[in-house]
Amino acid sequence: MGRLGLIIPMEGGGEGDAHHWPPGVHSFDPKPLFPDAGMDWLNTYLLQAVIGALIVILLWLWFAKDQKIVPGFKQWIGEQLYNLIRNGIGRDALGPDYHKYTPYLVALFSFILVNNLFGQFFLSMFPTFSRVGYAYGLALLSFILYNAAGIAKHGLGSYLKLMTMPKGVPPLLYIIIIPLEILSNFIVRPITLALRLFANLFAGHLVVIVFVVGGSMLLESASVLYKVAGGASLLMAFPIFGLELFIGALQAYIFTVLTAQYVASSIADDH
Amino acid sequence: MTTILEIDLGPLLPAFPEFVAGIVLFGIIWFVLAKKVVPAFEKTYEERAAAIQGGIEKAEHAQAEAAAALEEYREQLAGARDEASSIREEAKAQGAQIIAEMRAKAQEESDRLIAQAKAQIEAERAQAVQQLRGEVGGLATTLAGKIVGESLDDDERARRTVDRFIADLEANDTERV
Numbered sequence: 296m297g298r299l300g301l302i303i304p305m306e307g308g309g310e311g312d313a314h315h316w317p318p319g320v321h322s323f324d325p326k327p328l329f330p331d332a333g334m335d336w337l338n339t340y341l342l343q344a345v346i347g348a349l350i351v352i353l354l355w356l357w358f359a360k361d362q363k364i365v366p367g368f369k370q371w372i373g374e375q376l377y378n379l380i381r382n383g384i385g386r387d388a389l390g391p392d393y394h395k396y397t398p399y400l401v402a403l404f405s406f407i408l409v410n411n412l413f414g415q416f417f418l419s420m421f422p423t424f425s426r427v428g429y430a431y432g433l434a435l436l437s438f439i440l441y442n443a444a445g446i447a448k449h450g451l452g453s454y455l456k457l458m459t460m461p462k463g464v465p466p467l468l469y470i471i472i473i474p475l476e477i478l479s480n481f482i483v484r485p486i487t488l489a490l491r492l493f494a495n496l497f498a499g500h501l502v503v504i505v506f507v508v509g510g511s512m513l514l515e516s517a518s519v520l521y522k523v524a525g526g527a528s529l530l531m532a533f534p535i536f537g538l539e540l541f542i543g544a545l546q547a548y549i550f551t552v553l554t555a556q557y558v559a560s561s562i563a564d565d566h
Numbered sequence: 567m568t569t570i571l572e573i574d575l576g577p578l579l580p581a582f583p584e585f586v587a588g589i590v591l592f593g594i595i596w597f598v599l600a601k602k603v604v605p606a607f608e609k610t611y612e613e614r615a616a617a618i619q620g621g622i623e624k625a626e627h628a629q630a631e632a633a634a635a636l637e638e639y640r641e642q643l644a645g646a647r648d649e650a651s652s653i654r655e656e657a658k659a660q661g662a663q664i665i666a667e668m669r670a671k672a673q674e675e676s677d678r679l680i681a682q683a684k685a686q687i688e689a690e691r692a693q694a695v696q697q698l699r700g701e702v703g704g705l706a707t708t709l710a711g712k713i714v715g716e717s718l719d720d721d722e723r724a725r726r727t728v729d730r731f732i733a734d735l736e737a738n739d740t741e742r743v
Contacts, residue, residue: 355599362610406591428583428584432588
């Protein structure tokens, strides 16, 4: 089992633990950086999140440095990424008011993307957002953002009216519509934002563990048949990595698009 | 096992430090992007748009200038054409005038020459007549004297006879003419 610690360095649980297999919720348990200091919150996932944030900040500062009217290659790449979010997400969803939300959307997309890619990065091998706390945090911020945007635009009263009493609905139906709209706009939206992101990465990482750790265990067993199956399983892990890369990028994009959509529906005059 | 409302949330139960860490880290990124990165990008975009706009305006200006120059050139060309045609008209008129003048002058000259010639002829004729009158008178008198044998030297009489003869001749002449 010694090799497994290398393949999945941030994998939860100690090496050689009897309950390490099969993988499960315990595979996501945090590993404190200083196990004896009593600061369990200071764990590898936090370190990873901090590194992710640093990468995002430094990368964007690097892209933003020394900008020219005629861009060089570095600036061109930066602008393509920036435009993907600014125009492809922000402007499309929000219309003329999109400028205010560009920093939020760019930050959201890049932070989620980098942390998702950590799931396939050989040093970390763990997607930060498969820890649900981070996903809840971002979902809460998006929840605050779209409600604050709506309240700032319409005022609290008319915002609540817009969000709960859609136009064109007969008043008789209000008794059904109002609770439904409250449920959908204020409760389901943030929860699904968080859970969609979390669940995709949690499940993805679990699949990766099954293929990699399971394959390694099979490879180390005595039976030839098991060795073949283990080899096949390890080979199969690579397409899974590719799939996970795609899912990580897709989920970052979806989170950002949905946030933009929610803001758009809040500041729209018609629901 | 942690429970909320007696439900086991399992992996959905967040670790509070992670919740806070996510918000704080994201807040820092948001701040830096809003203060530094996005303004830098937007500034570049604005400058680029301004540069493109400026280029378009410059091109429009050049085009307008070219159009004005073309217009001016056309006007000049039209002016030159007008001028040329007026010059041509003038030349034609002048030519006609010159021809008419020359013709008049030539006519005058020829009239003058004819008149002169006539006068000369007249004078020569008169002179000839005068001369003839004297000579013919003498000859005729001599001839008649020889024929008649009588002297007609009486000047007075002879002269009268000759004059009468010539007058008759002239009368005959006039009748013939």
